[in-house]
Amino acid sequence: MSAIEAPPRSASSAAQPGRARRRVTLWLQSLALPVAALVIFLALWVALVEMFHPAPYLYPTPGSIGSALHDHWQLLLESTLNTLQGAVWAFMLSALLGGLISLLLSAVPVLYKALFPYTVIIQTIPIIAVAPIILIWFGVGMPSIVACALIIAIFPVIANTTTGLRSTDESLRQLFTLYGATPWQTLIKLRLPFALPYFFAGLRIAAGAAVVGSVVGEYMAGMGGKHGGLGFLIAETASRLQMSTLFCAALASALLGIAFFVAISSVSTYFLSSWHESARD
Structure with a gap:
């Protein structure tokens, strides 16, 4: 007796994981530039403080x-x-x-x-x-x-x-x-x-x-x-x-x-x- 074959998944259900991965990838790509800008901003902030040594209550x-x-x-x-x-x-x-x-x-x-x-x-x-x-x-x-x-x-x-x-x-x-x-x-x-x-x-x-x-x-x-x-x-x-x-x-x-x-x-x-x-x- 041959084994019962599982019904093939529909194209829409098979495409859902790929669509979810694409969404996550696009979300990470859209997040990369703002995070990089934040890191650069904090680095410049620290550099300016180390360079000019402003008073703590001002800067x-x-x-x-x-x-x-x-x-x-x-x-x-x-x-x-x-x-x-x-x-x-x-x-x-x-x-x-x-x-x-x-x-x-x-x-x-x-x-x-x-x-x-x-x-x-x-x-x-x-x-x-x-x-x-x-x-x-x-x-x-x-x-x-x-x-x-x-x-x-x-x-x-x-x-x-x-x-x-x-x-x-x-x-x-x-x-x-x-x-x-x-x-x-x-x-x-x-x-x-x-x-x-x-x-x-x-x-x-x-x-x-x-x-x-x-x-x-x-x-x-x-x-x-x-x-x-x-x-x-x-x-x-x-x-x-x-x-x-x-x-x-x-x-x-x-x-x-x-x-x-x-x-x-x-x-x-x-x-x-x-x-x-x-x-x-």
Whole structure:
């Protein structure tokens, strides 16, 4: 009796390991140049310090920054988590309120013409000029921090989502009208799916803006002690000329913003990759 032969694998299943290896190879190749640039930058940094010997409180070395990171990692972690809390609240509010305002502006053309220019004007006002007003209104603490971050994060959501809702293909709108679709059905089945990539584009911008706004809010109206975030830590270390710890706090802020952006980009890719070109490889 002959042995039972296993069915041959399909071409698509056989190609999956090769496709995965290619993705890993491309990812490593894209990572090689940034890593090389970082190494060159650190080498130049060390060379300049060894050449000019600046004062430590003016120009710290990478080694002193590493030592500060090792000595104050717990404080940096607590500050980062506190900043993340304010950024998450501001991001969620910007997504909710920005989406609702965009729906309102796109549904009522008169409101769009009357109010949308003011959203652009308000966005150009520096947050450092508005922060004292927010501090007077909300007091010192998390509400002021979230308000500062919300002001920065909400406008990219409004601008991008409104553009998406107003950019729906007119021929598709007429097709929905021809088949007797109600305005609600047109909104749910046509306009919202068409605007979804724009909405996620606004969220990706708002993710980083929420972190920046949270740090600025903590700098201007933050809490001290155990509840202080990265903004408060930056202000405190700058006043004491603790440059190594200041660099660590700035680096933690940058990494937090990058992590937040990557997380929202991953969610965007999950929802859009199956049907929209912007999220495909």
